[in-house]
Amino acid sequence: MNHDHLRILLEIARHGNFSGVAKQRNMDPSSISRVVRTVESELGVRLFHRTTRHVTLTEAGAAYLTQVSDLLDAIDAAGDRIKELGTNVGGMLRVTASVAFGQACLVPLLPEFLESWPDIQLELILADANLDIVAERIDLALRLSPRMDRNFVRVKWFDSAYKVCASPHYLASHGPIRSPADLSHHPCVLFGLPNPQADWLLRDSAGNVVHVSIKPRVCVSNGLAQRELALAGTGPALLPAWLAATDLAAGRLVDLLPDHTATPSDFDGAAWLLYPNRTLLPAKTRALVDFLKSRARPEWSHISPKRNLSSRG
Template sequence: MKHDHLRILLEVARHGTFSTVARQRNVDPSSISRVVQSAERELGVRLFQRSTRQVVLTEAGDAYLSHVSRLLEELDAASNSVREFAQRPKGTLRVTASVAFGQACVVPLLPEFLARYPEIRIELILADGNLDMLTERIDLAVRLSPHMGNDVVRVKWFDASYRICASPDYLRRHGAIQCPEDLRSHKCVLFGLPNHQSEWWITGQSSRAQHIEVVGAAIVSNGLAQRALTLAGVGPALMPIWLINDDLAAGRLVDVLPDCAAVPADFDGGAWLLYPGRTFLPAKTRTIVDFLLSKAKQQGSPQEGKGA
């Protein structure tokens, strides 16, 4: 039986007439009568005694509608509770990011977010592999690539710049890197993604992009490990500025081609917010997306301005 029909039965019991219920619902009284008759046929009992002036519950009707009333109250409470997730930021928010990127760019913003929205609980999953957003119930993925299937919404968070760096000790031992072609004779510390490993696009003052193939002394799957090996003098590396800005400022790393811009081949060079679908987006997801976008608008990359 339809929920609205159950509500009509309760309204008839409360008002004692079909006409009053019909008037309040702006329908013909015969439609209210048909709802009552249909319910009685379905249940096999008479719910109301009718007279020309009044409609009165039978004993069976009173027993039935007492249960219905409680059930509808619980249903209304459940519906209101669920609607709050769409209307008010609350509940558990599952967010994923890569380990290095999450620690550098996401974690520093969470205290302010959690203080502003105390009814939200964050579950932050730092993983360098791309988690399946559906099976892992991920509300928001913060990634350095927008390529994560066709069933997600992609919003650019900020543009991430990259630098080619080496430690001062490495440069003392192996000599300065004065132009992009010099990289071909060095063993680099590479990030373990396809193409990212061995192909870099480098643009100099001429604005002409050069495709440089590099070889690796080490290939790693984590930005923090790449940074650590580069600091230890293993070789040059192409790394995002948010990861190494403080090291450049302190002189622990040297930007070997300061007049050149560089990106890994087939890589976007931006930070992206990805979430499943626009329809019925929970308030908690909409809130953190808006929050992160506002922070990027205020201060650019979360790491820009630190250090140098």
């Protein structure tokens, strides 16, 4: 049953005529009459007694509209509640990210976000496998891959960059790395199992791209483990800037080729905020998306510290 038709019936019962309702709704009185005939035909009963001056409810009409009134009140209350949930920044917010990415970029920002929005309860799922956003009821996913389903909205968080890094201890004992070609002589710490990223692309300031085949010393499936091994002096590693930034700034890692842009696959990588394609985005999700966009750190996209002399020997 058309809800607006039911509201028209209630208005007729209150006004006692068709013309008042037609005037209030800026409709032709004949349109109001058609609504009444349509509903009565669907129900198979007469709802109103009609005279030239007055319209009154029949017994069936009074019984029907009493229940309809309660039903429409409940529908309006449900709508108000949903609108409140949509505009109120609160409730459970389920977020997912890979382990290393979440630890490095998301977790440090969460205390400020949660302090700003005290009515939000957060469930953070760190997993290196991409979770099914719909099945797992995920409100927001942080992803590093551009390959995403069209049914989801993606918002770029920041452009990603990679740095070829090693510890000062490793360089002191294994000699300098002055060019991309030097990397082929050093056993490196590679990311990715079962298919480690053994081919690195490096591009200089003139746009020249060099393809380097890397000899692995260790292959790991987790970025945090790769970083720890690089810090321990196991070998050079190709680390995302967002993972290496703090250690590079502190001198615990050295940017071996600061004049080059590096990548394991392509030079247009980015971090993305991904959420279900909804017409009305819940306020809690919008709050986190806006917050994260405002807190992206420049060093996650690019780092250009002065070359540490230990990288040249």
